[in-house]
Amino acid sequence: MAVVNSWKSMSYDENRPNLPWVEKYRPNTLEDFYNLDDIVTTLKKFIDEGQLPHLLFYGPPGTGKTSLILACARKLYTPAQFNSMVLELNASDDRGIGIVRGQILTFASTRTIFKSGFKLIVLDEADAMTMDAQNALRRIIEKYTENVRFCIICNYLSKIIPALQSRCTRFRFGPVPNLDMAPVIHMVAEMEKLDVHHLGMDSIVQLSKGDLRKALNVLQSTSMSYDKITEENVYLCVGHPRPADIQYVIETILSKDFKTSYEKIREMQTVKGFALQDILSEALKYIYRIEFPFDFLIELWEAMAEIEFRLAAGSNEHMQLTAFISALQRGKSIVPPTDI
Numbered sequence: 001m002a003v004v005n006s007w008k009s010m011s012y013d014e015n016r017p018n019l020p021w022v023e024k025y026r027p028n029t030l031e032d033f034y035n036l037d038d039i040v041t042t043l044k045k046f047i048d049e050g051q052l053p054h055l056l057f058y059g060p061p062g063t064g065k066t067s068l069i070l071a072c073a074r075k076l077y078t079p080a081q082f083n084s085m086v087l088e089l090n091a092s093d094d095r096g097i098g099i100v101r102g103q104i105l106t107f108a109s110t111r112t113i114f115k116s117g118f119k120l121i122v123l124d125e126a127d128a129m130t131m132d133a134q135n136a137l138r139r140i141i142e143k144y145t146e147n148v149r150f151c152i153i154c155n156y157l158s159k160i161i162p163a164l165q166s167r168c169t170r171f172r173f174g175p176v177p178n179l180d181m182a183p184v185i186h187m188v189a190e191m192e193k194l195d196v197h198h199l200g201m202d203s204i205v206q207l208s209k210g211d212l213r214k215a216l217n218v219l220q221s222t223s224m225s226y227d228k229i230t231e232e233n234v235y236l237c238v239g240h241p242r243p244a245d246i247q248y249v250i251e252t253i254l255s256k257d258f259k260t261s262y263e264k265i266r267e268m269q270t271v272k273g274f275a276l277q278d279i280l281s282e283a284l285k286y287i288y289r290i291e292f293p294f295d296f297l298i299e300l301w302e303a304m305a306e307i308e309f310r311l312a313a314g315s316n317e318h319m320q321l322t323a324f325i326s327a328l329q330r331g332k333s334i335v336p337p338t339d340i
Helices: 037-048 065-076 081-086 097-109 132-142 178-191 198-210 212-225 230-238 242-254 259-270 276-287 294-312 317-328
Strands: 056-059 085-087 120-121 148-154 169-172
Touching: 037 259, 056 065, 056 132, 065 081, 065 120, 065 148, 065 259, 085 242, 097 120, 132 148, 148 317, 178 198, 178 212, 198 212, 198 230, 230 317, 242 317, 259 276, 259 317, 276 294, 276 317, 294 317
Parallel strands: 056 148, 056 169, 085 120, 120 148
Antiparallel strands: none
């Protein structure tokens, strides 16, 4: 998904009311993208001059990579040509060396008799392709450039071999800025006739972290669960700790003894279903506000990083919670809890 320009430009299909909002409001034309001005302008010039190179789109999810190349394809081809001129493969398809040498090679090597121009092959989430498949792909790109253009889409550029990178024109898609995301959420809420509180809107923007697809999914999920989109309802819907919950955790650890802190935090986790991983991630924002000595902060961050690593490796969450409490309680004698 990417930010759309106006209500009229949003792809709204009244005949398919059950369509997920990320598809219902997906931009369909290049004019629908206004947060990607530089990229869109460059692509328009390539298309207008008939000089479209092989493309490599990379960046975090939900920033408009797939939507943009599909919009380019709609500009290049008529609806009747689309299916015969565009081959799209994503992470759900088998894209090992067999598919590269079979389906992709066959599509790239065949010409359409009565259609001029080149075909387009879109490889979505290409960072999941094997090294062998990528190495086989580079020869196909070189050999059939006259007949086909490739668009490689990935989240992590480092997982694409340099040989493929050098054959493509690269475009980086950054996270959608909060100032661009909020108007889109407001537009969708107005079109869906939702009652959205401004703190609920801010919560969706903060939780999505630049991923517009995630923002619309959270908005739709919350609207289906509650009548009003408030801050509390958004956090309850996604199961993420609220800022007030994180503040409660920090204050409890710094003001209570070890046993009491553990029991109160475990009780809150049980009642609200919070994962320790989420608590750790959000706790950093509040730890920054406490005037701990820098030496202690270094030790605390190292301890939290080690706890997060152990959680990712499958360690017992109860044990890691005790490690987090003990690491933070070392600061009790340094800063009183009233300084939070």
